[in-house]
Amino acid sequence: MMAIERKGLSNKELDEKWNVKSLLGTSNFKTQKGEKYGYRTWILHLAPANISGNNVCPSASIGCAAACLNTSGLGCQPSVINARAKRTEFYFGDREAFMLRLEDEIRKAIANAERAGLTPTFRLNGTSDIKWEKIMYGPDKKNIFQRFPNIQFYDYTKIPNRGKKPEPNYQIVFSRSEDNERFVKKAMEQGQNVAVVFDKKSELPNKWGPQGGMIWNVIDGDRNDLRFLDPPKSVVGLSAKGRATRDTTGFVLYGTGVIDVDNLKEYRKRAQKDPSILGQRKIDGEKFVPIQSKVSRASAERTAELLRTSGRKARIVEHKPTVGGKSRKAWAVYTPGVYARTKSGATVGLLSRPSRKRIPTVRSY
Numbered sequence: 001m002m003a004i005e006r007k008g009l010s011n012k013e014l015d016e017k018w019n020v021k022s023l024l025g026t027s028n029f030k031t032q033k034g035e036k037y038g039y040r041t042w043i044l045h046l047a048p049a050n051i052s053g054n055n056v057c058p059s060a061s062i063g064c065a066a067a068c069l070n071t072s073g074l075g076c077q078p079s080v081i082n083a084r085a086k087r088t089e090f091y092f093g094d095r096e097a098f099m100l101r102l103e104d105e106i107r108k109a110i111a112n113a114e115r116a117g118l119t120p121t122f123r124l125n126g127t128s129d130i131k132w133e134k135i136m137y138g139p140d141k142k143n144i145f146q147r148f149p150n151i152q153f154y155d156y157t158k159i160p161n162r163g164k165k166p167e168p169n170y171q172i173v174f175s176r177s178e179d180n181e182r183f184v185k186k187a188m189e190q191g192q193n194v195a196v197v198f199d200k201k202s203e204l205p206n207k208w209g210p211q212g213g214m215i216w217n218v219i220d221g222d223r224n225d226l227r228f229l230d231p232p233k234s235v236v237g238l239s240a241k242g243r244a245t246r247d248t249t250g251f252v253l254y255g256t257g258v259i260d261v262d263n264l265k266e267y268r269k270r271a272q273k274d275p276s277i278l279g280q281r282k283i284d285g286e287k288f289v290p291i292q293s294k295v296s297r298a299s300a301e302r303t304a305e306l307l308r309t310s311g312r313k314a315r316i317v318e319h320k321p322t323v324g325g326k327s328r329k330a331w332a333v334y335t336p337g338v339y340a341r342t343k344s345g346a347t348v349g350l351l352s353r354p355s356r357k358r359i360p361t362v363r364s365y
């Protein structure tokens with residue numbers, strides 16, 4: 001592969017102008033796990049959403065922007081936030097020079113991986129959602145994937161309809177948020193896998209699907225970040241990190257979002273043996289128990305709808321759970337019974353303590 005001759009400012013002058021030490025890094029904990037599988041992944045991190053003043057995530061939701069990975073791990077440190085902001089400035093300030101610099105770094109990274117006996121892979125949207133396949137540069141107007149046709153690139157995206165592989169060597173995983181669930185089925189049909197953030201890894205469900213029927217096997221996406229190795233038609237279960245652990249928008253699922261009605265019997269039996277796990281309360285004189293809590297109103301309504309279509313009563317209750325030391329507004333779903341929760345209800349925190357006093361009912365309907 002021939003490097004493209006750069007016109008205008010030299011590398012040194014560009015470095016001084018944009019003050020960017022490097023575009024790519026390998027410091028992500030999860031990508032480092034990939035080395036066990038023989039891959040070395042480099043990630044490009046920009047300042048997500050529009051926190052730099054320029055929007056790099058056109059389809060970001062309120063929940064994902066607030067909970068973005070930019071707030072987990074090293075992403076919280078001022079020096080890292082600053083470096084990401086500078087790269088974003090460079091990207092918007094001189095696109096051609098940025099792409100040429102990226103290409104140089106990719107070439108060096110490939111050599112580095114090969115020296116270490118590893119296969120190089122690249123994730124250009126570490127904390128952004130840019131359609132890199134559309135960015136043509138250089139005198140021959142090719143995109144970055146066309147310049148490295150034998151190298152595997154991959155990304156997560158919230159932009160619907162980008163297709164499984166906009167380029168043969170660029171694999172994309174659709175990333176579910178609280179406002180794009182309606183595109184999940186289509187993404188699966190197009191051959192993309194779908195990433196879903198759950199609150200606790202220990203509670204990753206076996207299967208997940210949005211409202212409306214279809215469900216797919218959930219795989220543990222935290223084992224590594226090598227999404228191009230995942231089996232097709234999989235839901236990639238990720239555990240919430242950083243601010244996502246305090247999400248109440250519905251971006252993070254506190255449970256599967258699918259109520260496994262058949263399993264309710266099992267929990268009813270368990271609750272009968274162990275009354276301490278009951279979290280029941282009276283609503284309109286009838287005993288109800290919570291089966292889902294700390295979710296957005298939209299999520300609660302979906303759950304209630306599922307219960308109602310399976311012939312059960314459901315009540316949605318606004319409550320104020322304490323999350324991350326702060327009182328938040330969220331919704332819980334109650335249904336008549338004496339069981340504690342479903343496998344997919346994931347209300348352990350609320351049910352493990354006497355919830356009646358701690359969750360004041362503001363309104364129920």
Ligand code: SF4
Nearest residue numbers: 057064065068127128
């Ligand atoms: S989660 Fe993705 S789309 Fe949302 S703000 Fe972060 S990088 Fe952007």
